[in-house]
Amino acid sequence: MDVVFQVVSALNTFGISRRCEPIIGIGGGVLLDIVGFAASLYRRGIPYIRIPTTLIALVDAGIGVKTGINVGKHKNRLGTYYPPLATLLDRAFLRSLDTKHISNGLAEILKMAIVTDATLFWLLEQYGTILISSKFQDESAAPLVLYRAIHAMLAELQPNLWEQDLNRKVDFGHTFSPALEMQAVPELLHGEAVAIDMAISALLAYHRGLIDIQILDRILCLMKKLQLPLAHSLCTAEFLYEALQDTILHRDGSQRVPLPVSLGDVRFFNDITEEELATVVHTLQQLLPS
Amino acid sequence: MDVVFQVVSALNTFGISRRCEPIIGIGGGVLLDIVGFAASLYRRGIPYIRIPTTLIALVDAGIGVKTGINVGKHKNRLGTYYPPLATLLDRAFLRSLDTKHISNGLAEILKMAIVTDATLFWLLEQYGTILISSKFQDESAAPLVLYRAIHAMLAELQPNLWEQDLNRKVDFGHTFSPALEMQAVPELLHGEAVAIDMAISALLAYHRGLIDIQILDRILCLMKKLQLPLAHSLCTAEFLYEALQDTILHRDGSQRVPLPVSLGDVRFFNDITEEELATVVHTLQQLLPS
Secondary structure, three states: OHHHHHHHHHHHHHOOOOOOOOEEEEEOHHHHHHHHHHHHHEOOOOOEEEEEOOHHHHHHHOOOOEEEEEEOOEEEEEEEEOOOOEEOOOHHHHHHOOHHHHHHHHHHHHHHHHHHOHHHHHHHHHHHHHHHHHOOOOOOOHHHHHHHHHHHHHHHHHHHOOOOOOOOHHHOOOOOHHHHHHHHOOOOOHHHHHHHHHHHHHHHHHHOOOOOHHHHHHHHHHHHHOOOOOOOOOOOHHHHHHHHHHHHHHOOOOOOEEEEEEOOEEEEEOOOOHHHHHHHHHHHHHHOOO | OHHHHHHHHHHHHHOOOOOOOOEEEEEOHHHHHHHHHHHHHEOOOOOEEEEEOOHHHHHHHOOOOEEEEEEOOEEEEEEEEOOOOEEOOOHHHHHHOOHHHHHHHHHHHHHHHHHHOHHHHHHHHHHHHHHHHHOOOOOOOHHHHHHHHHHHHHHHHHHHOOOOOOOOHHHOOOOOHHHHHHHHOOOOOHHHHHHHHHHHHHHHHHHOOOOOHHHHHHHHHHHHHOOOOOOOOOOOHHHHHHHHHHHHHHOOOOOOEEEEEEOOEEEEEOOOOHHHHHHHHHHHHHHOOO
16 A cells, blocks of 8 residues: 555646546556556546556456455455556567566466366467467467467456456466465465466366366476476465465355366365365375475 | 554454445444445445434435545545445434534535525525524424435436536535645534635625625525634635645646536636635625624
8 A cells, every 4th residue: 555655646746637647557467456556546536558567467467457455464455446548468578577477477377278268278288388488479379378368368357347246267276375475475476376276276176076187187287387386385274274264255255166177167166175175285295396 | 544444454353254244334424435435445345334423424425426535635535436335314313413513514505505406595594593403303494405405416426426527516615625624624624614615606606797796695694594614714815726726637627616607506617717716815804704
């Protein structure tokens, strides 16, 4: 909120008009979230334009209508639904990113692939290495991967802009990760925490017989190929179950955990137990190199 | 914002669910604005219910969809449009108010009378004294006055909920008053600052030949009957012109000053000068007892 007030103070000093002078946010997801939040509140809303410069902002935070800030250890505890006047997407910005931030964005692309788009999953398997090394500057796969990821995301968001339906496919990887991300900040980027959550969720799906070992293996192998983490020492069964309790409040009293049932489809579950999480954590530890 | 964070902290501690546990704000306009603002931001919006307990909240802050907080010397600098689940209006609460707070609310009722409802103006002339002495507990006029004031307000707000049209009749009395109120806080209540603005605006209308001396006299006499202030030592022409510059930013670059053209109607003006304000300030000083 301190940074929001810095923006507010700059707008006061500038003497910005209420409707005819849009502000422009240029940066990553955190910056766009804060600028969007400030714009949505200043005089009950002034127009703004978003220009995402990171991969994760390009495919996730920069599209859609949500803004928000963290409060204490609570991720996005305060926020608004506030559409920008326009969002300008240009992958040329990605040239300046390091590999960690490319992988960070790939986590959200992988999420969309797992929950709605098996073709996108296949594209990541084929071109993941090139996408990372070229920083999405290659013409072979980058345009198509970005197009599919963004359009898959918009197709999920558009009919449910105000989250009236809390069974959201795009919440895959966002069940345990908010608590993990806030606890591990700044070590883990958002997409990295999401990746660890996706590994846990994929294992939950496998243990429930929703996906077979081949699909589980493809998911975990692709995560490694995309240079994403699969586990974190904080993720004990106890920690994950605690994280789930906070997510339940955000999902209005039910778990609504999206688990993959194939590549490109999920179903929602409300009966995840701490014992089940303990099994998954145990399995995950065995899969990892020591 | 500190108080907003107190509400947020209480909601965190309670572990409130996102959709099925509405919070209830009970109090005056400032409290309802702050609780509404917190509710609109918490997890991007949780349901809330408003119960206004002051006259001004009953006819003004408590109806409509706006929430907000002051920032520094800027009134309602941050806010949202966020409808409550319900607003419960009960004039029994007004029994506990002192006369100053009754008059404070009467200022906003008078505003609605001047801009849209000559009958309401007449009712205030006839029953103003009884309304104050009974604290709106009399059956002769209180129910009708509240009904007309509230419905006149809703009729103005409803077609323009998000203030797409910045020529708002209900902004009468709100051109110079935001700066005055913030400068004179806590001496002047909101309705008192609005009253002073209405006296200035009525004099502007008289000097422009929009209303005759009889109507000006009825307006100023009714304000005195309702025990409202007509002037304040801060209100020099220079101060008022400065206040107008900030209001122009809020009205997207134009003055859009509503001035009465009869009892029950206003027109908007964009050409108020500092010289004109000097004349009005001078006239107002002559009208007041020294």
